Structures are given as structure tokens and as C-alpha cells.
Amino acid sequence: MSKVFFLFCFLPVLLLFSEAHEHHKKIEFYQLEKGNMKLNLTNYGATIVNFILPDKHGNLADVVLGYDLIDDYKNDTTYFGALIGRVANRIGEAKFTLDGKTYKLPANDHGNTLHGGTKGFSDVAWTMKSHKKDSYITFTYSSYENEEGFPGKLEVSVTYLFIGTNKFGVKMIAKPVDKATPVNLAQHTYWNLRGHNSGDVLSHIVQIFGSHITPVDNKLIPTGQLQSVKGTPYDFLEPKSIESQINELPGLYDMNYVLDGSGNEHLSKVVVVKDPVSGRQLELWSNQVGLQYYTGGQLNNTKGKDGAIYHKHAGIALETQGFPDAVNLPNFPSQIVKPGEIYQHYMVYRFTAS
Ligand SMILES: *[C@@H]1O[C@H](CO)[C@@H](O)[C@H](O)[C@H]1NC(C)=O
Ligand SMILES: *[C@@H]1O[C@H](CO)[C@@H](O)[C@H](O)[C@H]1NC(C)=O
Ligand SMILES: *[C@@H]1O[C@H](CO)[C@@H](O)[C@H](O)[C@H]1NC(C)=O
DSSP states (O other), rough: OOOHHHHHHHHHHHHHHHHHHHOOOOOOOOEEETTTTEEEEEETTTEEEEEEEEEETEEEEEBBBBOOHHHHHHHHHHHHTTEESBBSSGGGGGGGETTTTTEEEEOBBBBETTTTTTTTGGBBBBBEEEEEEETTTEEEEEOOOOGGGGGSOOOEEEEEEEEEEEEEEEEEEEEEESSSSEEEOEEOEEETOOOSSSOOOOOOOEEEOSEEEEEEEEEEOOOOOEETTTTTTTOOOEOEEEEEGGGSSSOSSSEEEETTOOOSSSSSEEEEEEEEEOOOOEEEEESSSSEEEEOOTTOEEEOOOOEEETTTTTTEEEEEESEEEGGGGGTTTOOOTTOOOOEEEEEEEEEEOO
């Protein structure tokens, strides 16, 4: 039997096996625990399932929205706790052009691409690479050429880690293997600092360190302009409750903020959220240019974990990232990463209660 014949016969079998391996990667749960901070995570979507924090009296509560079963995560349209990619947020008309070639993507949101397509990084099994329960966990994912229409292979990793006694970090890294590609990862946890099953977040106090937003057209795609928040319900430069001006909005709070502190190599303060009842507060720092601020206005009786029913505004998502549709808007900061370059996205949360 010639070598060529041998390969011809067995290559499809080998490919089948490697495919099967990808599709049947075991889905498991992993814990992180330090002092009063306790997390439960899964490699499905590199998702944060539970996040337990003390209130001002030391009482513990789970402060993130989630589900009981992996099947619920598979069915989900809310992206609870998941790692979003290859390109988080919207890409207008589900296409872009790079190096003279036009790439067509799945149009999974009113003719646009949302959160990486029909089966983005939030809907695949990642590999658990390393884990130390009192310290960190790293998940990796090898995105293949043309996955959801995107160019080239991309090696991705996310590390969730404790920093000191009350800080929690998210470190997202991506490396294109063979072609330039847009990359825009985001962590999509929904917070309810009073407890995931406590009702809505409307009385949470929010401060966002962004004096401009990127307004959108009627298809939720940015017009390319930057608009001052002054005199609008989007002004959170001084702390105020989510509900204070919510009735003046044309739609929902689901808007990208241009972060004032971005543009240097250091982390800058992005947002502070406090629940006045439990006293829990989170402060988020990042190296990203934008924050997608979404207050869960599309939740509608979603059946969550522990019997919870998540009504409208049950949780708030604070997604640091690049600007929406940057791949089609040349005046927005570029999200193109070339082979040899490294995409690095850092988030640091600091939790207190008083
Ligand atoms: C982690 O979450 C899963 C899914 O809800 C659950 O089955 C498991 O018991 C949890 N583990 C811990 C230690 O909380
Ligand atoms: C997932 O969604 C399908 C279609 O809506 C439904 O039939 C099925 O029961 C759902 N599965 C779970 C676990 O909720
Ligand atoms: C919420 O869901 C119910 C069905 O469960 C539906 O009748 C209602 O129109 C939905 N509301 C909104 C605002 O989408």
C-alpha cells in the first residue's frame, strides 16, 4: 500500500476524529474561591455561572444572572456571563472588507451580525488550560479559518483571576495565526449587586467615565459620530440611579460610551456601580476604548437559575470593548489584528461593601 493511498484512506477518518473531538469536548464546571469571593464557571462559552460576594453585613449573595443547565446556555439569547467573540457587538449589514476582500457574515440580528454570529465564542466549548482554585483559571479556544465567516485562524485565551483580596481580573488575549482579522472580545456578565434573584437594578447608582457616546441609526448601527452626553439621559458623569432619566430615553440603555481615560497604555476607570440597599459596589477598570452599557431592558420573564425569573432590567451588563461596527467605520479605532500582533484586553473589578 503506497503512502499516498494510506493517507487517502485514513485522512477523512482522522479529520472525522478531530471534528468529533471538537464537538464533543466535555463541558464541566470549575470553581474559584478566595476569602468571601466565590465563582462557578464553565468552559461552555468560558462563562461565569455564579459570582458570590458579601454585602455590608457580610451576608453572601450570588450577584450575576445565569442558568442552572448547560442546555439553557445553549438555548440562550441573553449571553449571560459569556465570553463574546470573534467580534462582540454589531457589524452593519453583516459584512466588511479587509485587504481588498469582502467577508460575508451570518446576519443574526435584523440584517446585522451580533456578538460573533450565530455560533460565536459564547456558544462553543473552550479547553480548560490551567486552574488553581484560589488563584485563577485559563480557558483557550482555537478559532478556525472562516469560522462564522471571519478570516484566518485565531488563538484565543481568557484568564479569570483574583488580584489581592477584593479584586478580580479578566485577561483576554488573541493571536491571529495566518491572516489579519478583526478582533473585539467582551465579557458579558449581567450584574445585580442586590442578588441575582432580587428584582430589578433600576435603583443601582451608576457613574460612567465617558462624556461621549456613539449614537446609532434605527438599525442600531453607529452613525460614526461622537455625541456629548451633556443634557441627555446618557449623562452618568456624576453618580445617579439607572432609573433617574430612563423615561426620557427613546429606547433602552444599550449604548456604547467613548471612555475618557482610554488611549494610554494604563488601565483607566470605566464605571462604578453601587446598590444602596446591600451596599455592594463594583468599580471597573480597563484598557479598552469603549463600554457597552446595557441595563437588561430586553429581558422578559427569562427562567434563570435557582428558580429565578428575570424580568425587564433584572441585571446590568458592563461590556468594555472596541466601538460597534468599527470594521466598517474608518474614523473609529481599528480592531484589525495582524499575524505577529497580539490583541490584549484587560478588565479589573474592585469590590467593596459599605
Ligand atoms: C456550578 O453550576 C452548575 C450549574 O448550575 C451546578 O450544577 C454546580 O452544582 C455548581 N457548582 C458549585 C460548586 O456551585
Ligand atoms: C430550547 O429551545 C427549544 C425551542 O425553543 C425548546 O423546544 C427547548 O425546550 C429548549 N430547551 C431548554 C432546555 O430550555
Ligand atoms: C414578553 O413575553 C411574553 C410572552 O412570554 C409576550 O407576551 C410579551 O409580549 C413579551 N413582552 C415584550 C416587551 O417583549
